[in-house]
Structures are given as structure tokens and as C-alpha cells.
Amino acid sequence: xxxxxxxxxxxxxxxxxxxxxxxxxxxxxxxxxxxxxxxxxxxxxxxxxxxxxxxxxxxxxxxxxxxxxxxxxxxxxxxxxxxxxxxxxxxxxxxxxxxxxxxxxxxxxxxxxxxxxxxxxxxxxxxxxxxxxxxxxxxxxxxxxxxxxxxxxxxxxxxxxxxxxxxxxxxxxxxxxxxxxxxxxxxxxxxxxxxxxxxxxxxxxxxxxxxxxxxxxxxxxxxxxxxxxxxxxxxxxxxxxxxxxxxxxxxxxxxxxxxxxxxxxxxxxxxxxxxxxxxxxxxxxxxxxxxxxxxxxxxxxxxxxxxxxxxxxxxxxxxxxxxxxxxxxxxxxxxxxxxxxxxxxxxxxxxxxxxxxxxxxxxxxxxxxxxxxxxxxxxxxxx
Numbered sequence: 467x468x469x470x471x472x473x474x475x476x477x478x479x480x481x482x483x484x485x486x487x488x489x490x491x492x493x494x495x496x497x498x499x500x501x502x503x504x505x506x507x508x509x510x511x512x513x514x515x516x517x518x519x520x521x522x523x524x525x526x527x528x529x530x531x532x533x534x535x536x537x538x539x540x541x542x543x544x545x546x547x548x549x550x551x552x553x554x555x556x557x558x559x560x561x562x563x564x565x566x567x568x569x570x571x572x573x574x575x576x577x578x579x580x581x582x583x584x585x586x587x588x589x590x591x592x593x594x595x596x597x598x599x600x601x602x603x604x605x606x607x608x609x610x611x612x613x614x615x616x617x618x619x620x621x622x623x624x625x626x627x628x629x630x631x632x633x634x635x636x637x638x639x640x641x642x643x644x645x646x647x648x649x650x651x652x653x654x655x656x657x658x659x660x661x662x663x664x665x666x667x668x669x670x671x672x673x674x675x676x677x678x679x680x681x682x683x684x685x686x687x688x689x690x691x692x693x694x695x696x697x698x699x700x701x702x703x704x705x706x707x708x709x710x711x712x713x714x715x716x717x718x719x720x721x722x723x724x725x726x727x728x729x730x731x732x733x734x735x736x737x738x739x740x741x742x743x744x745x746x747x748x749x750x751x752x753x754x755x756x757x758x759x760x761x762x763x764x765x766x767x768x769x770x771x772x773x774x775x776x777x778x779x780x781x782x783x784x785x786x787x788x789x790x791x792x793x794x795x796x797x798x799x800x801x802x803x804x805x806x807x808x809x810x811x812x813x814x815x816x817x818x819x820x821x822x823x824x825x826x827x828x829x830x831x832x833x834x835x836x837x838x839x840x841x842x843x844x845x846x847x848x849x
Contacts, residue, residue: 507739508541509731514553514570516677517546520697520761521723524629525569527757528725528750535742540735544569553675560726561622567727572611572627573658576673579618580659580799581806584813585611585627587658589792590720591817595630597824598720598813599751602627605816610809617805624732626744628751629723632758636712636780637692638683638704643712643780646787655679655691659795660717666791676702683707692717695758696765705773714780716788723754 511529515521522544529542547553550565557575559565573586585607590598601607611625636643637654650668657673664671674682674691680703682688690708692715693699699711725747732740769775800807 506539506541507735508543509566509727510550511542511544511567511569512547512550512556512559512565513544513568514547514556514574514675516702518701519676520701520758521569521676521694522546524723524750524754524757525725527753528569528628528746531746531749531753532743535746536739540739540742542567547675547677553677557620557623557726560728561620563622563728563730565728566731567725570724570726571658571721572724573660573721574675576658576661578620579614579805580662581614581803581809582611583658583660584806584809585724586721587656587660587718588810588813589716589789589796591814592821592825593720593813593817595632595720595722596755597817597820599627599630599722600820601813601816602722606812607809610805610812614805614809622729624727624729626725626727626747627722628725628747629754630751631718631721631723632695632762634694634715634718634721635692635699636715636717636784637690638699638708639690639710639712640708642710642776642778643784645781646784653687653689655682655688655693656717658718660692662795662799663717663788663791666795667787680704680707694718696762696769697758700765700769700773705769705775709773709775711769711775711777712780713777714785716785716792 511525513522513525515525525544529544532540532542551559553570554574554577556565556568556570557578560568571586573583576583576587585598585602593601598607602611608627611627615621615623615625637656643649646667649664652669653672654664654669655672655674656664661671661673672682672688674688676693676698679688679691679693683691683704684707691704693702693704699705704711727743732743735743770777796810800810
């Protein structure tokens with residue numbers, strides 16, 4: 467035996483010995499390595515929206531982003547409102563673990579603590595919805611929300627806010643609103659702190675979930691109502707019960723969505739999945755706002771051309787009254803509720819700085835629209 471052959475045999479023996487004791491990957495011995503399949507974690511969510519509403523679509527968009535980014539290891543299924551609990555019962559269901567999570571708005575919990583509605587139907591102090599989200603993330607809002615939830619015993623919910631909503635219409639009416647007195651005795655639907663605002667304007671307010679509004683108007687249980695935007699309103703059937711929509715209002719000039727998890731279920735997730743969820747929330751926030759611009763603008767045209775809806779600008783006198791009443795409502799509720807006062811003061815301080823910067827910095831889009839399109843297409847006619 468040559469020295470070369472002897473060396474090759476010794477090398478082969480050492481290799482086999484190391485393989486037998488785990489020193490060499492099993493794949494090197496020709497047998498393919500088996501990859502253990504990851505277990506799938508399934509979470510059952512419910513939205514507070516009808517299945518046909520674009521808001522439910524936003525909830526599904528968030529779930530898909532999480533499901534895709536986890537490679538299917540985490541699977542969120544989103545059911546529409548009423549599948550497990552009524553829309554206004556979502557917070558209790560998630561808190562108790564009846565549902566693993568949900569998609570809605572903080573104003574739907576108004577009955578438990580009215581300060582919660584400051585994130586969806588408060589005055590916003592000149593901020594738009596994206597600025598409200600900025601306050602929530604960078605101006606102390608998230609910490610105040612956790613404090614607020616704890617004050618009502620909600621400690622088993624992990625909340626994420628996202629999804630800036632554009633300023634909402636004043637609502638749908640039988641005839642145009644020309645003065646504040648037109649609200650006297652009007653049976654009107656709204657939610658959150660806007661209940662206080664329209665009550666102060668003289669309306670008889672009923673807070674109904676989105677899917678129940680049009681049937682109530684059809685049966686005469688409501689004279690008028692507001693929900694949210696051109697797409698949702700069109701899908702839910704508002705043009706079937708009204709042909710008059712008033713644009714611009716301070717009752718919900720800045721609103722956000724809430725994604726919530728049952729906290730024990732959320733805490734049990736590995737850090738990687740929690741990081742994916744947090745980033746999916748922000749990705750969904752951007753995507754939702756972009757989709758809204760595209761879809762709402764299309765349906766705004768369709769409402770006019772196909773559904774024969776007439777849009778009117780809310781009179782300035784009504785808008786000015788809303789602001790006056792907001793000041794009175796905030797003073798009253800701040801005196802009654804220290805947490806309400808703390809949140810209002812935090813929002814005002816953030817708004818005073820950021821809105822001044824915003825208004826001083828950005829050029830008028832109305833001037834540009836008038837220049838390029840001439841007919842002022844976005845300026846609804848006055849009643």
C-alpha cells in the first residue's frame with residue numbers, strides 16, 4: 467500500500483468516526499436533512515364592520531400582511547361584525563379572550579370611558595388624522611391610552627392605533643342644512659363625543675353601528691345620519707335613503723382605527739412575531755391611507771353621476787357653532803374627568819406646535835386645483 471492510499475483511508479476513517487458522533491452534518495453522508503415544520507398559531511379576529519364595507523377590507527389587509535410576513539406561521543382570520551359579538555361588544559370580547567383580537571375604533575368604547583373618544587371624535591384642535599397619529603406615537607398618546615384603559619380595568623388588551631381617516635361629512639339629510647337650527651329635534655346618528663356635540667346642537671342622537679344605520683333611516687327611525695366616507699357610505703346604501711350629503715364638519719375631523727389583541731395571547735407570541743405585527747400595523751396605516759384616496763375619490767364621482775346625490779358645503783355658521791360647542795364640552799368633561807383633562811391638554815400642546823408648523827409650511831392646494839382644473843371640482847356648492 468502506498469503512502470498516498472494509506473493517507474486516504476485514514477482520512478475516510480476519521481470522517482466516518484466524526485459523522486457517527488455528530489461532528490459532520492447528516493447531509494454530508496448523502497441522506498437529506500429533514501426540516502421540522504413550524505407550528506401554525508391561529509388567531510380569530512372580528513371587525514366592527516359589515517363584510518361589504520371597505521373598513522372590513524382594511525382589517526383583512528392588515529391580517530394578510532401579518533400572515534404573509536410570518537410565512538404562514540401566524541394566521542389571523544378576520545370575521546365581520548356580529549359574527550361572534552355585536553360591534554359595540556368588541557372590547558369586552560377581546561379583553562376576556564372570547565376573541566383573540568379585533569379591528570374597530572376607540573369611539574365605540576365611549577360608553578365605558580368618554581375620554582376614549584378623544585382619539586376618534588374629539589375636536590383634534592386643528593390636527594388632521596395623520597397628525598393625531600403622530601401625537602399618539604411621539605407625543606405621549608400611547609401612554610395615555612394605556613393609562614386610560616387601566617383606569618377602567620382593561621389590562622388584557624394590547625392596542626395599536628393606525629389608519630388616518632379623512633375629515634368626515636356632516637352627514638346625509640332629507641334636505642340641505644342651511645342653519646344650525648335645522649338640527650333641532652332631528653333624529654340623528656353619530657358616535658363617540660360627537661354624541662355630545664350634536665345633542666348640544668339640538669338633535670336627538672342615536673349611536674348605531676355602521677350596518678344598522680341605513681335600515682334605521684329607511685324605517686324612519688332616523689331623519690339623518692353620518693358614517694364616514696364616500697366609499698363606505700355608498701356601499702352601505704346611503705344613496706338609497708337620501709340624495710343630500712353635507713360636506714365638511716368638525717365632529718370627526720381626525721379619526722384613527724384600532725387594532726387590538728388579547729394581551730395574554732399577544733404576550734405568548736415570540737419576539738419575531740411581535741415585531742412583524744408592529745411593522746405590519748404601520749405598513750397597513752400607509753397602505754390604507756393610499757387606498758382611501760383612490761377609492762373615496764372614485765366613489766365621490768360615482769355618487770354624483772350614478773346615484774344622483776347632491777353635495778353641499780356645510781355653512782360656516784354651523785362649523786363655527788361646532789367649534790364653540792366643542793370648547794364648552796371640553797370644559798365640562800375636563801372638570802368631571804381628570805384623565806379626560808390630561809389627554810385634552812396633551813393634544814392641545816402637541817397641536818399648538820405642529821398645526822402652526824403645518825399651516826405655515828404647506829401651500830394652498832385649493833389655489834393649485836383652481837389653477838389647473840378651473841371649475842373648482844372639489845368645492846361642493848353651498849346650500
